[in-house]
Amino acid sequence: xxxxxxxxxxxxxxxxxxxxxxxxxxxxxxxxxxxxxxxxxxxxxxxxxxxxxxxxxxxxxxxxxxxxxxxxxxxxxxxxxxxxxxxxxxxxxxxxxxxxxxxxxxxxxxxxxxxxxxxxxxxxxxxxxxxxxxxxxxxxxxxxxxxxxxxxxxxxxxxxxxxxxxxxxxxxxxxxxxxxxxxxxxxxxxxxxxxxxxxxxxxxxxxxxxxxxxxxxxxxxxxxxxxxxxxxxxxxxxxxxxxxxxxxxxxxxxxxxxxxxxxxxxxxxxxxxxxxxxxxxxxxxxxxxxxxxxxxxxxxxxxxxxxxxxxxxxxxxxxxxxxxxxxxxxxxxxxxxxxxxxxxxxxxxxxxxxxxxxxxxxxxxxxxxxxxxxxxxxxxxxxxxxxxxxxxxxxxxxxxxxxxxxxxxxxxxxxxxxxxxxxxxxxxxxxxxxxxxxxxxxxxxxxxxxxxxxxxxxxxxxxxxxxxxxxxxxxxxxxxxxxxxxxxxxxxxxxxxxxxxxxxxxxxxxxxxxxxxxxxxxxxxxxxxxxxxxxxxxxxxxxx
Numbered sequence: 001x002x003x004x005x006x007x008x009x010x011x012x013x014x015x016x017x018x019x020x021x022x023x024x025x026x027x028x029x030x031x032x033x034x035x036x037x038x039x040x041x042x043x044x045x046x047x048x049x050x051x052x053x054x055x056x057x058x059x060x061x062x063x064x065x066x067x068x069x070x071x072x073x074x075x076x077x078x079x080x081x082x083x084x085x086x087x088x089x090x091x092x093x094x095x096x097x098x099x100x101x102x103x104x105x106x107x108x109x110x111x112x113x114x115x116x117x118x119x120x121x122x123x124x125x126x127x128x129x130x131x132x133x134x135x136x137x138x139x140x141x142x143x144x145x146x147x148x149x150x151x152x153x154x155x156x157x158x159x160x161x162x163x164x165x166x167x168x169x170x171x172x173x174x175x176x177x178x179x180x181x182x183x184x185x186x187x188x189x190x191x192x193x194x195x196x197x198x199x200x201x202x203x204x205x206x207x208x209x210x211x212x213x214x215x216x217x218x219x220x221x222x223x224x225x226x227x228x229x230x231x232x233x234x235x236x237x238x239x240x241x242x243x244x245x246x247x248x249x250x251x252x253x254x255x256x257x258x259x260x261x262x263x264x265x266x267x268x269x270x271x272x273x274x275x276x277x278x279x280x281x282x283x284x285x286x287x288x289x290x291x292x293x294x295x296x297x298x299x300x301x302x303x304x305x306x307x308x309x310x311x312x313x314x315x316x317x318x319x320x321x322x323x324x325x326x327x328x329x330x331x332x333x334x335x336x337x338x339x340x341x342x343x344x345x346x347x348x349x350x351x352x353x354x355x356x357x358x359x360x361x362x363x364x365x366x367x368x369x370x371x372x373x374x375x376x377x378x379x380x381x382x383x384x385x386x387x388x389x390x391x392x393x394x395x396x397x398x399x400x401x402x403x404x405x406x407x408x409x410x411x412x413x414x415x416x417x418x419x420x421x422x423x424x425x426x427x428x429x430x431x432x433x434x435x436x437x438x439x440x441x442x443x444x445x446x447x448x449x450x451x452x453x454x455x456x457x458x459x460x461x462x463x464x465x466x467x468x469x470x471x472x473x474x475x476x477x478x479x480x481x482x483x484x485x486x487x488x489x490x491x492x493x494x495x496x497x498x499x500x501x502x503x504x505x506x507x508x509x510x511x512x513x514x515x516x517x518x519x520x521x522x523x524x525x526x527x528x529x530x531x532x533x534x535x536x537x538x539x540x541x542x543x544x
Contacts, residue, residue, distance in 0.1 A: 017042045018051055025055055028062075030078075034085055056087035060095045066431040067099045070106075076129045093534055100126065100133030108139050111172070112179030114187065116150070117429065132317065138175040142168050146184060149191075150411065156202070156228040158195045165191065198227040205234060214244040229457060232361070236469055239363055242465030353384065353543040355464060361488060363466035364453075368499070370400045372471060374434060377463050385469055389438040389460040396434060398426075400473060404454060405442070407432060440469075446483040449475050453485055477523055478536070488536075495536050497525075504540075508533050 042048045063078035079099070083092055103126065110119035120143045123136055149164030172181035205220040218241035224234035300328045306449065356364040359398035367384050375383030376391040397408040401522060407413065409420040414433040426432075432440045432454075439458040444451075450473035456462075462469075470476060470485055478486040479494030496507040506514070507522040512533030514523045525531070530539040 013042075018045075018047055021051060025058065027405040030055060030062075030081060036080070052085050056082045056085040057091070059085065060087060062093055063095055064098065067102050072099075072103055074128075076131065079131075081130060096131045100131050100136050102134035103131075104133065104139060107136065108177055108180060111139065111142060111146070111177065112183055114183045114460055116146040116168075119143040120147065135175075138171065139177075142171045142175065142177065142180055142184075145171060146187070150187070154193050154228065154230040155192070155223075156198065156234075158191065161191055162188065179399045194227055194489055198224065201227060202231075202234075205237060214241045217241045234400070236361070239465050239467055296339075331418060354540060355466065355543070356470070356486070356538070356540075361467075361486060363464070364468050364470045364486060365462060365466050366470045366472050366476065367463070368472045370505055372398045374398065374440075385454070386463060387434070387456075387460050388463065389435065389458075391435050391438060396420075397469060399423075400450060400452075400471065402450070404450075405444070405471070413434070426452075445485060446477060449473060449477070449483075449485070451476055451485050472497075474500075478538075490535070495533070495538075506531055508536070510534060512536075 017036055017039060021033045024030075025033040025035065034052070036042075036056065037048050037052050043070055049066055059078045059082035063075040063082070066072075066075040066078065076099075079095055082095075093340055103122075105126050107119050107122050107126075110116070110122065119139060123140050123143070124134065126136065130259055145164045145168035149161045149168060152158075152161035153166060163186055169184040169188070172178075172184055200219065201223045205217070205224050208216040208220045217237050221234045221238035221241060224231050225238065230235065289536065352369070353365060353367050356366050365385065369384065371385040373382070373393075373394055373397045374385045374387065375393045375399070377383070377386035377388045378393070381393050383395075391475045392411045395411045396413045397410065399406040399408060405426040406423045407415060407420060407426055408423050412435055413420045415424050415426065415429075415430050417433075426442045427441070427445075428444045432442060434440070438457075438460050441455040441457050443453045443455065445453065452471040454469040454471065456466075456468065472485075474487065476497040477484045477494050478488050478496070479491050480487070480489050481494065484494060493509045498505050498507060502523045505522055506512075506525055506529075507519070510533070511518055512523075512531060513519070514529055514531050515526065516530075523531075528539070528541055531537060
């Protein structure tokens, strides 16, 4: 039997809930109104369906009003909520197009001010919320061409830089953006002036290189990089010069030498390249002279477990190329870490650090832990990234959290000129300043990889002559594509280092040799593997 009183109570309940929802909507609490209208006991009632339809239209109307008074974030939030409510697609698209037209002039003002990066950042933010239109697309084209031109200029590719800036200027003229057109013209003038000033410096660098005078080469390379911060030849020359003249303080040299048998050696003291077979014989003889490491079961297969105790006894530093000795396009060398407990390989993958030298590109310190400490270099330093600058021993910490990174400031630190209090999320292209002078650029080139790169943009150095630091997550890509973590323009196909079940692997197309043995497609790496493939080669040594 049906209880008439109970049925009446249930019918009255939905009316009460919808009345509460309508009251919340009337005073602008749309989130609360939607939650009430979506309650399971009323959601399917035709009055609730009608109410949600009216709510969607009210949200669109409020978004329009907010856009008119430059409340962009509020307007975006309203349109996103309207989409969740189930607003008519045509009405929603029209509202987003109207909002895009309203903010286009504001975004273009960033171009007028000579800041294409800021304009692109704002356009990307709008695109993530489906706010787009013809005006914003034209602004994006101008900003992207401008950005590419600036990037080519930083590498010294002035011809390509001028082509892109000319394109940006034409696009701005076609869009009627007079302010942006003038700003691009000013950027072109600045580029021309920098090109003229750099021409003499580049000529001096090549003259110094032809004479083989390393102090002069270092000075000339620094002069070039002051004008062209990413000039490939200057970066390579600077790295080689620092190696050749052992440009580190005596205290730092002692500190690194004390950290294990692979400490830094001046290049003049290292052996030059030798035939592969003779090198392998030398390595085997050296291994026989070393105490046997404490191995675990999988070590019998020669697999490289990074950071494991079995890698603590390692051979002396491998040979570095002498001036004029030809090497394959990609090569790597590793060195010992500071004297602190080596992290053990865990179930979630390999841990630790190694140093990667890349011929024609530079050197990279590869850090694999999720927390990496930046601090002052010295005998008492336990920093993962020790910098020769006026810093504290633990100045800041980089934290990999999922796909992103945080900077934890322990001492005075800045990101893009803004002081960091506590933590801040890092984005691709951010400039980190530690103390008053040490500057690093944070790059995360691949959207599908959490691996990031730090470039030292100030004139400070690590105790070893490296050009940057890699924060390696699961993969490290070496290649010519823009998404590569280690840019290698001469490499036809990318080579990937990746972590799997506590082991470091190499993946490359076709066949390649690992320690003289031919492998297909992929292979695990040992602590001292030498890898040779079609157009690439590299070798590894662990940090202990």
